[in-house]
Amino acid sequence: MDYEAFCDEILRSDPEVRFAGIVDGNGEIRYGGGRPGITRLFTAEETKRSVLQAIDRWKLRNDLADRIGKGRYSIAEYEKLKRITVPIDETHLLLVSTEPSAAHGEIIENILRLKLLLR
Numbered sequence: 001m002d003y004e005a006f007c008d009e010i011l012r013s014d015p016e017v018r019f020a021g022i023v024d025g026n027g028e029i030r031y032g033g034g035r036p037g038i039t040r041l042f043t044a045e046e047t048k049r050s051v052l053q054a055i056d057r058w059k060l061r062n063d064l065a066d067r068i069g070k071g072r073y074s075i076a077e078y079e080k081l082k083r084i085t086v087p088i089d090e091t092h093l094l095l096v097s098t099e100p101s102a103a104h105g106e107i108i109e110n111i112l113r114l115k116l117l118l119r
Contacts, residue, residue: 003088006118007032010094013110016102018081022092027052030092041080051095054085058093073108086111088118 003022010020011032021032027048034040042050061071073086082104086094094115098107 003031003092003118006114007094009114010096010107010111011035014098014102014107016099017096017107018099019097020094022088022094023051023055025055025091027055054083054095055093058085058087072112075104075108077104084108084111086115088115 007020007022011017017035018038019032019034021029021034023029029047029051058071058074061074065071071087073084075085076083077100080100082098082100082102084094084096084098084104084107086096086108088094094111096107096111098104
């Protein structure tokens with residue numbers, strides 16, 4: 001499975017998934033994107049800033065990896081969406097946003113299962 005197919009499968013897996021994209025360390029969305037027909041909450045500039053913040057937060061979490069192990073995922077819940085962050089490799093992160101009502105546990109399990117197919 002390639003990265004684009006991986007992101008497409010995540011979008012198809014649950015109608016409450018708004019966005020599934022793989023970003024690089026520079027904050028560029030390399031694969032995936034938003035669900036067609038959804039109302040975007042961010043401008044392009046805000047999206048870039050949000051992605052860079054997610055990368056920075058992930059780097060901070062990894063500062064403790066030698067003591068607690070590598071992170072498998074993180075989730076943040078806001079009033080208008082949930083964001084799930086999953087490391088793909090040393091230089092890429094998967095960012096998934098969902099509706100606030102999404103069953104994020106099931107979505108995360110599916111993402112981790114699909115991630116195994118990337119190898």
